[in-house]
Amino acid sequence: MFPDIIKNSAVLAPLAGVTDPVYRRVCRRLGADAVVTEMVSADGLHYKSENTAKLMEFDESERPVGVQFFGSDPERLANAARFACERVKPDFIDLNAGCPVAKVVKNGAGSALLKDAALFGKIVEAMSQAVAIPVTVKIRSGWNMYEWVDVEFARIAQDSGAAAVTLHPRSQTMMFTGHSFWERIAAVKEAVSIPVIGNGDVTNAADAMKMFAETGCDAVMIGRGSLGNPWIFAEIKAAQRGEAFIPPSSQERKTLIIDQIRAFREAYGEQRACGDMKKRVAWHLKGLPGAGAARAEVFASSSSLKIEEIVDRFFGS
Ligand SMILES: Cc1cc2nc3c(=O)[nH]c(=O)nc-3n(C[C@H](O)[C@H](O)[C@H](O)COP(=O)(O)O)c2cc1C
Structure with missing residues (x-):
């Protein structure tokens, strides 16, 4: 089922502080095939923060929708996944193993998970076993530039029960500078049999078609390219149908x-x-x-x- 949802799709990326339910609905209406919540703290849920729990909420019209969690403790992340299934019933759960920002990585979460393969595997396994819905994993290519661990971590994710892997091929140290290394998406696609979602620097339909063609990815994920231009999803859908896109008036x-x-x-x-x-x-x-x-x-x-x-x-x- 999950591979069918994701095949050839254009997914709205999770963007903390940006992809709230209103914005996600706009993007779904304009052609995004799936959406993901902003990252939700598993620790916040552990400490019963109602503001944290609110971030999991979505409207039925957003489906298929994933709830994304960040954290570093396997049990807390598994509990968070279970809690999401009870409270909001998402279509899938996503693990954030890519966020580079200091306040997240200093607690061992986000892309800091890419420094500890054993812990990462344990987390993915605990989350996958905790829920009956697919668990996906979003990673960067590594901590340091050119010291890529994406293939290794995508394989671990697959072996630990992940249903798909999203790759934003930058290092933690790059933050959002430079360019994403799309050839890493191709390398991961070759290395695993679960669906691979390519992400990074898609700003129009031509970029998306190029990412599909160059990397063989199963889906593309778009974040910043949709800001001020949520029509990017309609444009990609038109390109996939081989139709001309008429820009909004x-x-x-x-x-x-x-x-x-x-x-x-x-x-x-x-x-x-x-x-x-x-x-x-x-x-x-x-x-x-x-x-x-x-x-x-x-x-x-x-x-x-x-x-x-x-x-x-x-x-x-
Ligand atoms: C403002 C902002 C907030 C973000 N928040 C998240 C997040 O909550 N979870 C996550 O996995 N990635 C987050 N990201 C990373 C994006 O999902 C995406 O991987 C990255 O921006 C590259 O894709 P793009 O070039 O299409 O924007 C964020 C990025 C930005 C710019």
Whole structure:
């Protein structure tokens, strides 16, 4: 079943602070085949944090949806997977073994897991055995540049029960600099029989088609390339069907942004809608003529209604 969900699909990447349920619904509607929650702390759940538990929530319309966990303790991660299945019933569980940020790796989680093969295997095994749904693993290519451990860790993931592996082929030390090494995706694809999801630097449909062709990956995962351009998923779907993609009109852009502002207000209240939508509107305006002044106005706004007004004016009627 899982290979069928994933084959040839375009998946929205987990982006902490960005891929909340409202944004995930936008991407699903525009063609993303699957979505993953932002990373959820297994330790946070262990300490019964309700704010942490909230991050697992999703709308039925988002399915297929995965809940992603980070942590370093096999038992806590297995318990987290079990808890997610009881509380929100996701379609799959994902383990974060790629996050490079200091506050995560200093606790031995995220890409720090790539330093301890035995522990990594134990975690994947514990999570896979804890739940009846597929468990997938998202890794980077290694801790240090050119000291790649992706093939080794993808094999361990497979042998420990993982249903698929996602690879973002950068090292922890690279953070988000330089470029991703797509040839590593091809190497992992050759080394394992479970589906491989390629990730990193896909910014348009041509990139996605190139990643499929060059690496043989089963699916592509897109994060930053969707920011301000969630139509990237529709564009990829059109390319896969061999059809020309008609970019959204100004009115379609305007409607999508305003709908998102309203959905944010409804879901999270005025304060978060106003704060959060500033960066999101800025992503949408990037590169358009006159964007600089409009962006400055958006950032100076004190209400989400004011942001709506600026967007409405910017795109005209
Ligand atoms: C703001 C931000 C937040 C991220 N949060 C997560 C996360 O919660 N879990 C995760 O596995 N990766 C996270 N990532 C990494 C992305 O999922 C993805 O692997 C990376 O951005 C490369 O893909 P892209 O070039 O398509 O963006 C994050 C990246 C960014 C930029």
